[in-house]
Amino acid sequence: MSPIPFIPTFASPLAIETKDIAVIGYFAVTVTDDTVKDTTASIATYGNDYGVYVDVTAVSDVSSIETLLNEGARVAFVTVDQLAQLKDTIDADRFAVVGSEGAQLPCAKVANSKDIRTLGKVLNDPFHTYIQLPENPTQEDIVNVMKLQGTALVPAQFLTKDPKDESKISIGKLIAEGIVTDRTDGLYTTLVVDEAGVALGLVYSSKESIIETVRSGTGVYQSRKRGLWYKGATSGDTQELVRIDTDCDGDCLRYVVRQKGNGFCHLKTSSCFGPYDGLRALEKTLLARKISSPPGSYTSRLFNDEKLLRAKIQEEAEELCTATTKEEIAFEAADVIYFTLTRCIAAGVSLSDVEKNLDKKARKVKRRKGDAKGKFAAKEGIKVEEEKKETAPAAPKVEEEEGRITMKRFNAAEATPAELDEVLRRPAQKNKDINGIVVPIVEAVKTRGDAALLEYAAKFDRATLTSPVLNAPFAPELMQIDDETKEAIDISFENIRKFHAAQGDNERLQVETMPGVICSRFVRPIERVGLYVPGGTAVLPSTTMMLGVPALVAGCKTIVIASPPRSDGSISPEIVYIAHRVGATAILLAGGAQAVAALAYGTESCPKVDKILGPGNQFVTAAKMLVSNDTGAGVSIDMPAGPSEVLVIADKSANPAFVASDLLSQAEHGVDSQVILITVGLDESQIQAIEDQVHEQAMALPRVKIVRGSIAHSVTLQTKDIKEAMRLSNIYAPEHLILHVEDAEKVEDLVENAGSVFVGQWTPESVGDYSAGVNHSLPTYGYAKQYSGVNLASFQKHITSSNLSAEGIRNVGKAVMRLAKVEELEAHRRAVEIRLEYLDKTA
Numbered sequence: 001m002s003p004i005p006f007i008p009t010f011a012s013p014l015a016i017e018t019k020d021i022a023v024i025g026y027f028a029v030t031v032t033d034d035t036v037k038d039t040t041a042s043i044a045t046y047g048n049d050y051g052v053y054v055d056v057t058a059v060s061d062v063s064s065i066e067t068l069l070n071e072g073a074r075v076a077f078v079t080v081d082q083l084a085q086l087k088d089t090i091d092a093d094r095f096a097v098v099g100s101e102g103a104q105l106p107c108a109k110v111a112n113s114k115d116i117r118t119l120g121k122v123l124n125d126p127f128h129t130y131i132q133l134p135e136n137p138t139q140e141d142i143v144n145v146m147k148l149q150g151t152a153l154v155p156a157q158f159l160t161k162d163p164k165d166e167s168k169i170s171i172g173k174l175i176a177e178g179i180v181t182d183r184t185d186g187l188y189t190t191l192v193v194d195e196a197g198v199a200l201g202l203v204y205s206s207k208e209s210i211i212e213t214v215r216s217g218t219g220v221y222q223s224r225k226r227g228l229w230y231k232g233a234t235s236g237d238t239q240e241l242v243r244i245d246t247d248c249d250g251d252c253l254r255y256v257v258r259q260k261g262n263g264f265c266h267l268k269t270s271s272c273f274g275p276y277d278g279l280r281a282l283e284k285t286l287l288a289r290k291i292s293s294p295p296g297s298y299t300s301r302l303f304n305d306e307k308l309l310r311a312k313i314q315e316e317a318e319e320l321c322t323a324t325t326k327e328e329i330a331f332e333a334a335d336v337i338y339f340t341l342t343r344c345i346a347a348g349v350s351l352s353d354v355e356k357n358l359d360k361k362a363r364k365v366k367r368r369k370g371d372a373k374g375k376f377a378a379k380e381g382i383k384v385e386e387e388k389k390e391t392a393p394a395a396p397k398v399e400e401e402e403g404r405i406t407m408k409r410f411n412a413a414e415a416t417p418a419e420l421d422e423v424l425r426r427p428a429q430k431n432k433d434i435n436g437i438v439v440p441i442v443e444a445v446k447t448r449g450d451a452a453l454l455e456y457a458a459k460f461d462r463a464t465l466t467s468p469v470l471n472a473p474f475a476p477e478l479m480q481i482d483d484e485t486k487e488a489i490d491i492s493f494e495n496i497r498k499f500h501a502a503q504g505d506n507e508r509l510q511v512e513t514m515p516g517v518i519c520s521r522f523v524r525p526i527e528r529v530g531l532y533v534p535g536g537t538a539v540l541p542s543t544t545m546m547l548g549v550p551a552l553v554a555g556c557k558t559i560v561i562a563s564p565p566r567s568d569g570s571i572s573p574e575i576v577y578i579a580h581r582v583g584a585t586a587i588l589l590a591g592g593a594q595a596v597a598a599l600a601y602g603t604e605s606c607p608k609v610d611k612i613l614g615p616g617n618q619f620v621t622a623a624k625m626l627v628s629n630d631t632g633a634g635v636s637i638d639m640p641a642g643p644s645e646v647l648v649i650a651d652k653s654a655n656p657a658f659v660a661s662d663l664l665s666q667a668e669h670g671v672d673s674q675v676i677l678i679t680v681g682l683d684e685s686q687i688q689a690i691e692d693q694v695h696e697q698a699m700a701l702p703r704v705k706i707v708r709g710s711i712a713h714s715v716t717l718q719t720k721d722i723k724e725a726m727r728l729s730n731i732y733a734p735e736h737l738i739l740h741v742e743d744a745e746k747v748e749d750l751v752e753n754a755g756s757v758f759v760g761q762w763t764p765e766s767v768g769d770y771s772a773g774v775n776h777s778l779p780t781y782g783y784a785k786q787y788s789g790v791n792l793a794s795f796q797k798h799i800t801s802s803n804l805s806a807e808g809i810r811n812v813g814k815a816v817m818r819l820a821k822v823e824e825l826e827a828h829r830r831a832v833e834i835r836l837e838y839l840d841k842t843a
């Protein structure tokens with residue numbers, strides 16, 4: 001804010017009468033060694049609501065000056081000597097130096113100047129000059145200082161709000177004199193805002209209305225039609241004046257008000273610019289809920305249940321810490337703010353109170369180290385510096401224990417079905433507003449094609465592209481990879497190819513169901529496929545193989561690979577190399593919902609496809625669902641494939657280190673991943689050995705933070721026998737199931753629901769992710785109960801064919817006619833009868 005350029009000054013903090021200076025919002029206090037304490041207390045009381053300046057030139061101990069600034073004093077008027085002692089530790093804009101030397105600094109205070117006009121030369125930019133006025137200032141003295149663009153320090157006892165008190169200087173008149181206008185009607189443009197600075201409306205003031213505002217402490221303006229306008233005099237929507245200030249060049253007033261009633265606007269909204277939104281809207285709603293709530297209001301439940309509110313604040317703070325994508329972080333931060341503000345409103349603390357507190361903290365010159373405390377530091381594995389030296393022996397490693405990365409434990413035998421259900425629940429998918437985000441993106445790409453794709457690449461991937469598509473043949477320089485990587489890709493490619501080729505049923509299937517009735521089935525590739533390769537939190541060339549190789553084996557004619565571009569507009573060379581090897585038609589440099597929309601509808605440069613396959617985040621999955629439901633799009637999808645998950649079953653034969661490594665390999669995918677360990681007949685020390693390995697190995701991982709997030713919602717279930725373990729596994733229907741058990745091959749016979757199974761201690765899940773040959777694009781979230789993972793058939797259609805001879809129609813005709821009659825579909829019946837009649841006639 002730019003204060004009106006005069007500051008009331010007080011000789012002693014005890015003399016402060018806020019009502020006299022309230023409208024200006026600033027005051028200065030002269031401090032001595034004797035009054036440091038009282039002034040500090042006074043700043044603690046008023047410093048949040050008013051700007052406090054302190055004249056400390058008479059203070060001998062500079063540490064007192066630090067204390068005053070730290071408590072919230074805005075600017076300290078200091079001597080050159082004091083400045084020399086403090087300037088290395090405190091920002092220069094917190095000082096004004098008394099004396100001409102002060103011209104070295106952004107601020108200077110010129111003391112006891114009798115002839116203000118001679119000050120012109122030191123009042124030049126860039127220094128702001130505070131001028132201490134003579135003992136008995138006149139209104140003219142103050143106005144002269146303001147005209148010279150200085151700030152006058154005026155002893156408060158000479159100021160008054162009452163324009164009729166001729167023994168003093170009228171604050172209203174000073175404000176009116178201190179501002180300028182270039183309007184021909186001589187009125188002053190006046191912005192009216194609430195205490196948070198949110199604009200309520202634009203009005204005009206005259207000298208008369210300003211003086212009246214100051215006198216009455218309410219909003220009074222100059223209506224161009226009705227003359228002096230006391231806001232709320234007829235509507236009842238009055239305003240309490242908090243403060244008046246001006247803009248930077250003094251030609252626009254700002255009135256900070258506390259608006260009462262329906263709001264500022266004649267349309268009964270808070271502001272002439274429409275109702276509040278964001279935090280102010282939330283605060284308004286919460287305040288309303290506190291007074292009266294509709295039945296069943298959740299907010300009102302929170303107001304009445306302190307424990308619930310406390311638990312929610314902690315839960316949301318934890319979720320905010322583990323969120324990773326921008327979307328998730330905004331989502332969780334909004335939740336934290338909602339519950340926090342509910343706590344504030346419940347305790348009578350307003351948003352402005354919180355903001356004032358933030359400002360106060362920002363003014364501190366001695367910053368706290370900001371280290372995390374006790375249990376919170378320990379949880380994150382941060383070493384806490386001892387604050388006090390305790391003589392008692394240090395507590396056993398409780399804090400360290402809290403920081404352990406460990407899964408919750410449950411004894412399945414003792415748990416009720418409802419408890420098991422709860423324990424095995426996947427982390428809630430935060431997709432409440434996903435369609436609100438995805439629908440406009442899909443619509444934009446559908447209607448504006450490439451232009452929309454380029455905009456989204458800039459927005460979500462920070463990539464500036466000239467074209468959203470790379471067409472084959474791909475330039476060799478785009479697929480430069482080292483030999484070792486190339487060899488790894490080639491080995492994996494070949495294994496995946498072999499396994500998927502073996503799934504082929506290219507032979508025509510033919511069965512003669514009755515003499516002369518031949519039924520066949522033959523296979524055709526889906527002509528055009530779009531393959532989504534995720535690229536948000538990790539680039540996944542392996543997914544390009546898992547989708548591209550079966551598409552190649554199936555013989556799809558058009559293969560479009562979509563993946564988010566890197567911020568320099570390029571795409572990983574491994575992906576380009578694999579695209580080249582599978583014979584892809586094009587690479588679409590797009591991710592998220594926009595990529596799915598482009599594949600579904602086509603754009604100027606992206607071919608439309610018939611089926612979209614591949615995993616992705618919640619935007620990708622929601623967009624796939626959306627386009628597959630649009631009959632106009634004519635596109636299908638593979639399955640809902642979300643965050644990675646694994647279930648490991650371990651018995652006494654299992655190697656704890658192997659088990660832990662398998663759990664962690666999926667836990668590192670994302671904080672929304674989940675890993676489950678089912679132990680079979682293990683005792684405490686055996687389970688402990690696995691848990692130790694989980695913690696130790698996790699702490700050594702580069703993605704330990706992500707692991708900590710996913711392990712937080714992962715569990716160990718203790719069972720007594722393998723049948724119980726398999727029963728639970730089939731209920732969970734994991735994406736990946738790893739069997740670290742004796743006779744693992746036999747146990748595999750008990751598998752009913754799983755995306756992919758890894759049998760025995762020598763089969764880590766990561767071999768399936770990359771190179772064994774099986775597909776890693778698999779159903780998650782329990783969908784393994786009804787979906788298969790991607791396989792050759794995902795890229796094919798099976799077409800059936802019937803071929804009847806005259807003998808055949810004679811044999812089957814009677815049954816057809818009878819059933820058509822039952823269904824009362826006469827034309828169906830006639831289609832057979834007409835042929836049988838013909839055969840009878842020509843026989």
Ligand SMILES: NC(=O)c1ccc[n+]([C@@H]2O[C@H](COP(=O)([O-])OP(=O)(O)OC[C@H]3O[C@@H](n4cnc5c(N)ncnc54)[C@H](O)[C@@H]3O)[C@@H](O)[C@H]2O)c1
Pocket residue numbers: 325326327437460461533534535536537538540543564590591592593594615616617618619620641642643644669670735776777778779780
């Ligand atoms: N089930 C499986 O077979 C399997 C296989 C591999 C990966 N996965 C999973 O796939 C997922 C990949 O997700 P990802 O995020 O890393 O990559 P992604 O490519 O799926 O998503 C990145 C894109 O999301 C879009 N996006 C991001 N924030 C957005 C926002 N706020 N609004 C609109 N769009 C936004 C952007 O367009 C960005 O390009 C992970 O959960 C991983 O576990 C699953």
Ligand SMILES: N[C@H](CO)Cc1c[nH]c[nH+]1
Pocket residue numbers: 540542543643644645735769776777778
């Ligand atoms: N495990 C993931 C499927 O859930 C696939 C993957 C790719 N790269 C590493 N892992």
Ligand SMILES: [Zn+2]
Pocket residue numbers: 644665666669766769
């Ligand atoms: Zn993986």
